[in-house]
Amino acid sequence: MIFENIQFPIQGPLRELLLILEWLIILLFFEIAIVFYVRVKKQKIKKQPNQQEKGYVMMFLGYSIMWIFCILGDYAAESNTLRTFFLSIGFFTMMLCGLVFLYRMEKSEIFFKRFLFSKIFGIVIIFIFISVIIGIESPRIIAFLLFYSIFYLFMIIYLIKFASNPYIKSIQKNLTIMTLTLLVGFTCLGIGFFFTTEYILNYFGLVFRVIGDIIQLIGFVLISVFFFSVPSLEEHEWRKRIDKLFIMLKSGICIYHKGFKEKLSEIDEHSTTGVIKSINDILKELTDKKGISIIEKTHKIFIIQPGKFITGLLICDQELNSLKVLLNRLIVNIEEIYAKIIEGWNFEIKIFEPIEEMAKEIFLF
Amino acid sequence: MLINLREIYLIGVFYSIVIGYQLSAYFFLQYYRYKKVNLSYNKTLRIYGLTTCILLMAYVFQTIREFYITKLYLNELFLRISITIMLIGIAHFLFSISSKPFTEIMNFIPIRITLIYVIIVILILPFINIFSVMFLVFIYTGMLSGFYVIYFQVKLIKLTTGKVKKSLILFTVGLFFALSGVMIYNPIIYERSEMLFSLISIFMILTGITIDFIGIYNFPAFLEFHWQDNLLKLYIFEKKKFRVLYSLDFITFDMNGTLTNEVNSPITKSIEQLFSRGITGIEQVTTHFLNSKEEKILKIKQGDSYILLEYGDPPLSNITYGLLVRKDMHSLMYFLEKIKNQFQDKYKYLLSNLELIEGNEEKFFLNFINNIKTALK
Numbered sequence: 001m002i003f004e005n006i007q008f009p010i011q012g013p014l015r016e017l018l019l020i021l022e023w024l025i026i027l028l029f030f031e032i033a034i035v036f037y038v039r040v041k042k043q044k045i046k047k048q049p050n051q052q053e054k055g056y057v058m059m060f061l062g063y064s065i066m067w068i069f070c071i072l073g074d075y076a077a078e079s080n081t082l083r084t085f086f087l088s089i090g091f092f093t094m095m096l097c098g099l100v101f102l103y104r105m106e107k108s109e110i111f112f113k114r115f116l117f118s119k120i121f122g123i124v125i126i127f128i129f130i131s132v133i134i135g136i137e138s139p140r141i142i143a144f145l146l147f148y149s150i151f152y153l154f155m156i157i158y159l160i161k162f163a164s165n166p167y168i169k170s171i172q173k174n175l176t177i178m179t180l181t182l183l184v185g186f187t188c189l190g191i192g193f194f195f196t197t198e199y200i201l202n203y204f205g206l207v208f209r210v211i212g213d214i215i216q217l218i219g220f221v222l223i224s225v226f227f228f229s230v231p232s233l234e235e236h237e238w239r240k241r242i243d244k245l246f247i248m249l250k251s252g253i254c255i256y257h258k259g260f261k262e263k264l265s266e267i268d269e270h271s272t273t274g275v276i277k278s279i280n281d282i283l284k285e286l287t288d289k290k291g292i293s294i295i296e297k298t299h300k301i302f303i304i305q306p307g308k309f310i311t312g313l314l315i316c317d318q319e320l321n322s323l324k325v326l327l328n329r330l331i332v333n334i335e336e337i338y339a340k341i342i343e344g345w346n347f348e349i350k351i352f353e354p355i356e357e358m359a360k361e362i363f364l365f
Numbered sequence: 366m367l368i369n370l371r372e373i374y375l376i377g378v379f380y381s382i383v384i385g386y387q388l389s390a391y392f393f394l395q396y397y398r399y400k401k402v403n404l405s406y407n408k409t410l411r412i413y414g415l416t417t418c419i420l421l422m423a424y425v426f427q428t429i430r431e432f433y434i435t436k437l438y439l440n441e442l443f444l445r446i447s448i449t450i451m452l453i454g455i456a457h458f459l460f461s462i463s464s465k466p467f468t469e470i471m472n473f474i475p476i477r478i479t480l481i482y483v484i485i486v487i488l489i490l491p492f493i494n495i496f497s498v499m500f501l502v503f504i505y506t507g508m509l510s511g512f513y514v515i516y517f518q519v520k521l522i523k524l525t526t527g528k529v530k531k532s533l534i535l536f537t538v539g540l541f542f543a544l545s546g547v548m549i550y551n552p553i554i555y556e557r558s559e560m561l562f563s564l565i566s567i568f569m570i571l572t573g574i575t576i577d578f579i580g581i582y583n584f585p586a587f588l589e590f591h592w593q594d595n596l597l598k599l600y601i602f603e604k605k606k607f608r609v610l611y612s613l614d615f616i617t618f619d620m621n622g623t624l625t626n627e628v629n630s631p632i633t634k635s636i637e638q639l640f641s642r643g644i645t646g647i648e649q650v651t652t653h654f655l656n657s658k659e660e661k662i663l664k665i666k667q668g669d670s671y672i673l674l675e676y677g678d679p680p681l682s683n684i685t686y687g688l689l690v691r692k693d694m695h696s697l698m699y700f701l702e703k704i705k706n707q708f709q710d711k712y713k714y715l716l717s718n719l720e721l722i723e724g725n726e727e728k729f730f731l732n733f734i735n736n737i738k739t740a741l742k
Contacts, residue, residue: 027380295651295665
C-alpha cells in the first residue's frame, strides 16, 4: 500500500500516541545516560576513568538529544526549512556523540588499528556535513546508513572481544545469549529508527512510525537487560589496574613476582619475604576472621588472597571483583600442580618458573 | 512553531507516571536485594514501593479520566475509582507504619485510629453524592495522612547520621513536593482543571519524584538504620610509641551505665598493643612496597570484618583512630570522623604534650565515653 506523502508537522489521531512514545524514548535513553554518568562520577580513579562508560554516556545522551530535535522538526516546525534545520542539528548531534563514543571505546581498547573506526567515522561526518552545506537534499538516509553500518560493524567486533574476556567468561552465565541481546537491541534501534524516517512513512504511513517507536523501545529493554546483567564495565579494564603481583609460600618465601607497570626492583623482591604472612597474621588476630584481606590506601589497593599452601598479593589501583577472581584462580591453579612439591620442597626456586606461564594465561600479559 | 499546551501537560503527566513506577520498582528491587540480610527496617523499602505503586495507579485513572473520558457518568466513575485507590494506598501506608518494627519509633495508637477512619471513608465514599462533601472528606484525609508521612520520615531521619541523613532529608523534600503536587492536581479542587494549576502540579510532582530518585539512587539509606549495631571496637593510638590512648569494646559497652570491659586486663592490653603495632606496621610495609611517600591506609577488609581508619589533622597527625566494624557503612565512617574531631577538640592541649601524661592515659581520657555516648545517639 502506498500512501500519499506525509505532511509535516504530523497531525491526526496518531499524533498524541506518537508523541508519548517518542518522549518516552527520550526519557529512557536520557536515564540510561545518567546511570552511566553517575557510574563514571563514582569511579575512585579520577586520573584514568573508565573510557567505555564515558563513551556510553555520550552515545545514549546523543540518541536522546537527537530525538528531541526530531520531535521539534516533525511535530512543531511549521516550515520545511525549519524542519530540515532541526533534523540536521539532531543528526549531527547524534553523529558527534557517536564519534566521541567510538573514540572513547578505541581509547580503552585497540580494535584492529588504533582509532581506526573513529577516523572512518570522522571522515563520514565531514562528508555528510559538506553534502548538507552544498545543498544535497535530505542527507538523512545516507547519514543513517553510513552511521549505522560503521557503528554496527564496530559493535560486532566489540562484542566478540567482550565475550572473549576471561573474567567475563568465568562469571557470566549465558554469555552468548547476553552478547546477542545487546546486538539485537542495537539492531532494534536501527530498524525502529529507520521505520520512523520520512521515506518509510511516505510508503507505509504513520502506523509504521508507531511500530518503529515500539521496536526502539524493545531495543531499549534489550540494551538495559544486557547492561544490568553483565558486570560493571569498570571490571573490563582490569588489566590497566594491576600494578604488582606476588605469590608466596605460607612460610613467607616469595616464589613468583611480576611488575605490570614497571619492572620490580630487588628491594621489592626481598621486602615481600615474610611480610605478607605477618600482615595476614596480624589481621587474622585483630579481627578473628580468615579469608581475603583488602587494604585500601589512598591510591593503591592491596589484595591478599590466602590459599592452602600459598598466598597471593596483588597491588592494584582499584578494588575490582575481576582481580579477586583472577588472583584466586591463579592460586587454585598453582596449588593444584604444586601441592605435593611444596610439601617436600628442597628450596630450589627454579621449580616455580612455570608459574610465569600460568600467570600469563590468566592475567593476559 | 506548533506547540500545544495540552500535549506538554500530557507528556508531563506521562513522565511522572513512568518515573514514579520506576521509583516504585527501584524500591522493590532494593527490598528483594537486601531481604536476605534480614534487616527489620528493610521493610520501609517495601512499604514505599507498594504505596507509590498504588498511588500511581490512582494517578493513571485520574489521567485517563481527565484526557480521554468525555461521558459524564464514566467521568464520575473514574474519579471515584481514582480516589478510592488513593485512599487504599494511604490505608496501606498507615497500616504498615503502625506495625512492627515501626512501633519502636512511632506511637501506633493514633495511627491506627486514623487507619480506621480512612477505612470508614473508603467504605462510605461510594455513597456520598454531594461533591463538596466528598471534597472535604478527601482533603481532610489526605492532609491527615500527609502529616503522618512527614512525621514518619522525620522519625526515620532521626535514626540516621551524616550522609545517610542528608539523603533521607532529600527524599523527604521530594516526597513533600510530590504530595503537594498531587493535592494541587486533584480535580476535586479545580472541578474544571485549570491548565495553569495542572502545569504547576505536574512540575511539582516531577520535581518531587526526581528529587526522590536522587535521594535514594544507589544508596539504600534504609540499610544504615541501627548502624550502631555494627560497631565492634574503637582504638585511638599514637603511632610513634604504639601507645593506645583510648579504646572501647562496643560489644560489652553499656549505654546507660559504665564500661563492662576490663580496661586494665593483660589480654585487653596485649590486643591494644597488637592493634597499634599491627596497623602501624602494615602502613609502613605497604608504603615501602609502593616505593612512594607515606600513603595512608583508609580501610582494611579481613574476611567479613572491616577496620576503618582516620588520622589526626596536623599537627596531631601522629594519632590514628581505628574502628573495627562488622559492615562497611557510610554512617560508621561518619561516626569515626566525628570521634576524631571531638577527641582532637577536647584534648588538643594534652595531645600535643603526650609525654607529660605517659602511663596515665586511661585516667585522662576516661571521660571521652560521654562524647561517644552522645555520638551514638
